[in-house]
Amino acid sequence: MRRKQSLKIVRAAACFEAFKGAVVFIAATGLLSLAHRNLYEIVSVLIAHAHLNPASRYPQIFLEAAANLQNSKLLLLAAGAALYSIVRFIEAYGLFYDRVWAEVLAAVSGAIYVPFEIFELLRKPTWYAGALLVLNLAVVVVMVKALRGHRVLESNV
Numbered sequence: 001m002r003r004k005q006s007l008k009i010v011r012a013a014a015c016f017e018a019f020k021g022a023v024v025f026i027a028a029t030g031l032l033s034l035a036h037r038n039l040y041e042i043v044s045v046l047i048a049h050a051h052l053n054p055a056s057r058y059p060q061i062f063l064e065a066a067a068n069l070q071n072s073k074l075l076l077l078a079a080g081a082a083l084y085s086i087v088r089f090i091e092a093y094g095l096f097y098d099r100v101w102a103e104v105l106a107a108v109s110g111a112i113y114v115p116f117e118i119f120e121l122l123r124k125p126t127w128y129a130g131a132l133l134v135l136n137l138a139v140v141v142v143m144v145k146a147l148r149g150h151r152v153l154e155s156n157v
Helices: 002-033 039-049 057-068 071-096 100-123 127-156
Strands: none
Touching: 002 071, 002 100, 002 127, 039 057, 071 100, 100 127
């Protein structure tokens, strides 16, 4: 019974990973759609549509980024986002079908972010940074417990 409950939690994590992969894949597709277009003009229209002052600090940051972003950098960003989403989809598949390698991947990929999230929380404490840290720690704990469950099952066989 306990293993079934653990499997449900792992499958929920699989759905979350698939969701993250889909969101990043959509973002990569959006980046590719901007290739060979005048990004400065697009950003200017968006700033005007949002009724922002183009001379103020944050809109100016976006305008400068759009002016300095070449198609090669845009394609590199899109490729990186596509690679990230593929890894998330593979991880989701493995978690959903109860593969040990996917639990290891999920535990490691969740643990990688923890030191950065702790640093961010110490630097500038926000509820968002705290929530991200708690969520990633929960994923790591769930995956470690799932891995221990596999080890217990293997030793009983």
